[in-house]
Amino acid sequence: MTELIVPLLAATVQSGTPVLFATLGEMFTEKGGILNLGVEGMMSVAAFAAFVTAYMTGSPWLGFIAGGIAGMLMATLHGIVCISCLGNQVVSGLALTILGVGLTKFLGTPYIGMAAPGFDKFAFPLLSDIPVLGNIFFRHDALVYVSFIIPVLFWFFFRRTSLGMAITATGEYPQAAAAAGLKPVRLRYLAVGVGGFLVGLGGAYLSLAYTHLWTNGLSGGRGWIAVALVIFAFWRPGRAVIGAYLFGGVMAFQLRLQASGTNLPSSLLLMLPYALTIIVLVFSAFRGRGTEAPAALGTNIEPEG
Amino acid sequence: MTLGFKLKKRDEPWQWGAPIILAGALLFSFIVSSLLLEGQGKSALDGLYILWTGAFGSAFAFQGTFLKAVPIFMCSLGVAVAFRMQIWNIGAEGQFALGAIGATWMALTFPNMPWYGQLPLMFIMAFIFGGIWAFIPAFLRLKLHVNEIISTLMLNYIAILLLEYLVFGVWRDPSSFGFPMTVEFSEGGIIAGIAGTRYHWGIIFCAIVGVLLWAFMRFTRMGFELKASGEGPRVARYAGMPYGFLVIFVMCVSGGLAGWAGAIETSAILGRLQPSLMVGYGYTAIVVAWLARLEPRNIAFAAFLLAALRVGVENMQLKMQIPAAFGEIMEGIILLSVLAGQLFLTYRLERKQDSAREA
Amino acid sequence: MNRFLKMFALAACAVMLVALAACSGGEKAEEKPAEKTEAAAPAEEAKPIKAGFVYVSPIGDAGYSYAHDQGRKAVAEMDGVETSFVESVMEGADSERVIRNMANDGFDIIFATSFGYMDPMKRVAKEFPDTAFMHCSGFKTAENMSNYFGRMYQARYLTGLVAGSMTKSNEIGYVAAFPIPEVIRGINAFTLGVKEVNPEAQVRVVWTKTWYDPALEKDAAVALLDKGCDVIAQHQDSPGPQEAAQERGVYSVGYNSDMSGFAPKAHLTAAIWNWAPLYTEAVQQVKDGNWKGNQSLWVGMDKGVVDIAPLGDMVPEDVKKMVEEKKAELAKGNDIVFVGPIKNQKGEVVLEEGKKADDGQLLGMNYFIEGVVGNTE
Structure with a gap:
């Protein structure tokens, strides 16, 4: 039994990781009260930027950072439209996705099929020798290990630092935050930027670790899954981890079900992750009733005058 | 000393604001995309010229653009109705697919019926199927507060896989050598062309639906209620309006309209159901709806504009080897700049008073 | 003031995007000069x-x-x-x-x-x-x-011979795009090749429902590898499955063109178009x-439209020789792939002993033969 389950769970961690980065990024953004539906577009552009940088410099780490920066730049566009120009957040996010996916295809087409230096799997010293858990969690690439730390930092930032609390305040009651002497506009830009950076890391993971080859459709809907997982996670990093791995697990599971020769039609199996997302939202609705969202999520701050 | 501008709320909306902003957005998008072209070592002027001729240059091109605009227009009407109420229906793509499935079901079940029996059945079933696909997220939103953006989006993926399941499985044409497509619809199931051209009667149908929808929003009490509820559920509730009912109603209409678009595209353009039906009209429809500021009249214009962009880009590809994604970039930039520009509909820039002099 | 500054930021962002485009675009122009000259080449004859x-x-x-x-x-x-x-x-x-x-x-x-x-x-x-x-x-x-x-199935059959000879676990994985006759025919031909040299082996199929998605194709290959497969074949357009095989240190069979560049240690051969x-x-x-x-x-192979990529160094000489012989037979125009007896997955005979499948049967092929694990939906 373990020889079936352990590879399944290891594959789960692998497919869950890009979604985890993106989910945390979107969560960071939403903590500041801004809804950014452009995750899919940001991930695409970031994957491309990461690939090109690694391809040109030969350094996967530089590529990783470049992916984050690309995500941040894209997010800044969203910030300008929504925070400064008071544009509709839902539509702006969609526009960002269209732009990002288009830009990636446009710029990326000449690179299709090329390979860049990326991250390879290695056994984490000591920890990989833990029975069972070692095989599941500690025989991956370096970026997976990075993704283990970020939820902890995320939690610490919002629970223990004043900046984190200021961002939370902006997401809940921007007017009250302003009255208390905070600068909601700046804080929202910060949340959007940092969130974009994290989403970008998720994109970079796709082109540097998931596969080392460039292609246009790498994000393949993962950005949207991330948006859904934020709701599932009730804006808590710990639950984001669970959600991302749940999604990764279903994906890995349906492929293994096919490999073992099931009679279920593949179309129905491929529906699983998407259907599960809806089901998961239904269940979280039973528990949370949607009240845990930042109170000012999706509303813009009107300037005075 | 600071010399700058600040935002001041307009006393009344900027009268010619909307078209000016759209024109500005188009111009901005042309500039950015020209730079992109020049960056790739291709002449931007040639490119834009080829784009233009590809979309409008000949009767031929115009026809292509017009036909492409039809499904986008129809989906967009549906999207706009929902957006009016602040219901973010991203699911036109899936509802479009379900409409096509519904229409196909009827066409396959009653192949011997004449057109005046078969087509109405197809349209009714397309509306029901599209409507059901939109009802699910509406219901989940009302009863369980499930975010409709996500549920409609996930249902898009599921709808496309469902369509594939059907054409790869039970509906596969036995004489197609196993390729994924249904049998061709009988003559009664195909929307005929108008006087031998490629324009088909579905276009007239769309125009009528557009006018009816406009009239509905403009002149009926319910249309007024819908617009009012757009201000938020609280406003609607204070006014004693059945908000829940309105949400369900609006979503079903929205899905039904997208379903009709699917039926028209399947019947008039493809003549059978096959996976290549799905080319992303549902997403373009969202852009169109917003560019049109959710007004049915403007939607026709905006749908035509974006159809022209998509068709024209193909010509750029043929003549200049420019990837088709170029059109998406322009689409995204136009929409982003319109969004940003709409700020000036309600605000204007005003010189800041020099504080030093005041003191 | 603050707001106005940000309008500048918008412009700055646009400039950055363009700069990004320019960087990558410049490279493209260098890489692909051929295309341009082709399109612009003046024709010598009056009407090309x-x-x-x-x-x-x-x-x-x-x-x-x-x-x-x-x-x-x-x-x-x-x-x-x-x-x-x-x-x-x-x-x-x-x-x-x-x-x-x-x-x-x-x-x-x-x-x-x-x-x-x-x-x-x-x-x-x-x-x-x-x-x-x-x-x-x-x-x-x-x-x-x-x-x-x-007749890509001819090349598939040859690659099946190689795969069947190289597997040790007798489990071969096949990542496939859509269950249409072209793909199914290829899987069956491949399996015929495998069974011919190794009757014990079976071919496991995973459908991805996409022609091109390296991440998903790689995941599918990994699922097959976890199931114990030690050769991965594909009817997909990306080298994702090749990559997966190389990482696990097992073998792979490519498709479309010689994919050995993506997985030099794993790539046995590939069924290729010409x-x-x-x-x-x-x-x-x-x-x-x-x-x-x-x-x-x-x-088919007689016209040179389908072929196989050169066999990798890991393939033993006797296998190379056998494949060469079969290939020569096909190149002569003697289609030796779908010859009875052939049974379907239920064990029913679909092609009787000594009979050759005609083109109609091949074109409409929508069932798996014995030895394939998976379903055609």
Whole structure:
């Protein structure tokens, strides 16, 4: 039994990781009260930027950072439209996705099929020798290990630092935050930027670790899954981890079900992750009733005058 | 000393604001995309010229653009109705697919019926199927507060896989050598062309639906209620309006309209159901709806504009080897700049008073 | 003030995007000078023949469209011929417009290289009786429209022989795109090859429902590897499965073109396309005025349209020799792949002993044969 389950769970961690980065990024953004539906577009552009940088410099780490920066730049566009120009957040996010996916295809087409230096799997010293858990969690690439730390930092930032609390305040009651002497506009830009950076890391993971080859459709809907997982996670990093791995697990599971020769039609199996997302939202609705969202999520701050 | 501008709320909306902003957005998008072209070592002027001729240059091109605009227009009407109420229906793509499935079901079940029996059945079933696909997220939103953006989006993926399941499985044409497509619809199931051209009667149908929808929003009490509820559920509730009912109603209409678009595209353009039906009209429809500021009249214009962009880009590809994604970039930039520009509909820039002099 | 500054930031962002484009674009221009010169090359003869190609995916992928484009390049080398192509054309309504545009633009012969272009092409062919239309992988023809395809299953069979010889676990994985006859036929031919040298082995199939998605294809390959497979074959356009095999230190069989560059240690061989002979012949016929419609060209190894990539160093000499012999047989035009007895997955005989499958049976093949694990839905 373990020889079936352990590879399944290891594959789960692998497919869950890009979604985890993106989910945390979107969560960071939403903590500041801004809804950014452009995750899919940001991930695409970031994957491309990461690939090109690694391809040109030969350094996967530089590529990783470049992916984050690309995500941040894209997010800044969203910030300008929504925070400064008071544009509709839902539509702006969609526009960002269209732009990002288009830009990636446009710029990326000449690179299709090329390979860049990326991250390879290695056994984490000591920890990989833990029975069972070692095989599941500690025989991956370096970026997976990075993704283990970020939820902890995320939690610490919002629970223990004043900046984190200021961002939370902006997401809940921007007017009250302003009255208390905070600068909601700046804080929202910060949340959007940092969130974009994290989403970008998720994109970079796709082109540097998931596969080392460039292609246009790498994000393949993962950005949207991330948006859904934020709701599932009730804006808590710990639950984001669970959600991302749940999604990764279903994906890995349906492929293994096919490999073992099931009679279920593949179309129905491929529906699983998407259907599960809806089901998961239904269940979280039973528990949370949607009240845990930042109170000012999706509303813009009107300037005075 | 600071010399700058600040935002001041307009006393009344900027009268010619909307078209000016759209024109500005188009111009901005042309500039950015020209730079992109020049960056790739291709002449931007040639490119834009080829784009233009590809979309409008000949009767031929115009026809292509017009036909492409039809499904986008129809989906967009549906999207706009929902957006009016602040219901973010991203699911036109899936509802479009379900409409096509519904229409196909009827066409396959009653192949011997004449057109005046078969087509109405197809349209009714397309509306029901599209409507059901939109009802699910509406219901989940009302009863369980499930975010409709996500549920409609996930249902898009599921709808496309469902369509594939059907054409790869039970509906596969036995004489197609196993390729994924249904049998061709009988003559009664195909929307005929108008006087031998490629324009088909579905276009007239769309125009009528557009006018009816406009009239509905403009002149009926319910249309007024819908617009009012757009201000938020609280406003609607204070006014004693059945908000829940309105949400369900609006979503079903929205899905039904997208379903009709699917039926028209399947019947008039493809003549059978096959996976290549799905080319992303549902997403373009969202852009169109917003560019049109959710007004049915403007939607026709905006749908035509974006159809022209998509068709024209193909010509750029043929003549200049420019990837088709170029059109998406322009689409995204136009929409982003319109969004940003709409700020000036309600605000204007005003010189800041020099504080030093005041003191 | 603050707000105004941010408007500048918007402009700055746009400039950055463009700068990014310029950087990468400059490179593109350097990499692909050939395309430009081809398109702009002045024809020496008074009226050059124009050949147009419609591709379903981008050509840069070392995959299906890439293989077709290699064929186009051979056509472009011909005297008095101009070529152009449109890539990533969606099947259905979009393709009809693209093909019509080409015909209207005075192209003399148009190649549409994906199944879904069949109906659209047939409709356009009716409107342009003087243009030659060539459709790949379909079954409809007209006065001025022929179809063509390659007997890829012959190459698949040869790669199956290699895979069957190299597996130790007797489990072979096959990552496949869509359950259409072309793919199913390929899997069956591959399995026939495997079983011929190794009756114990079985072939496990995972459907991805996409032609090109490296991440998903790789995941599918990993799922098969976890199931104990030690050779991975594919009917996909990306080298994702190759990568997965290389990482696990097992073997792989490529498709479309020689994929050994992506996985030098794993790559046993690949079933590959070579469209140049067929394309140049068709264009030459148009030039000479003897091109004919209503033809169904289904050509194989005898014409050189399908082939296998050179066998890797890890393949033992005796296997190499056996494959060479079988290949020589196929090249002579003796189709030895689908010869009875062949049983389906339930063990029922579908082709009796000594009988050869005819083209109708092959074209409509929608069942798996014995030895394949998986279903065709």
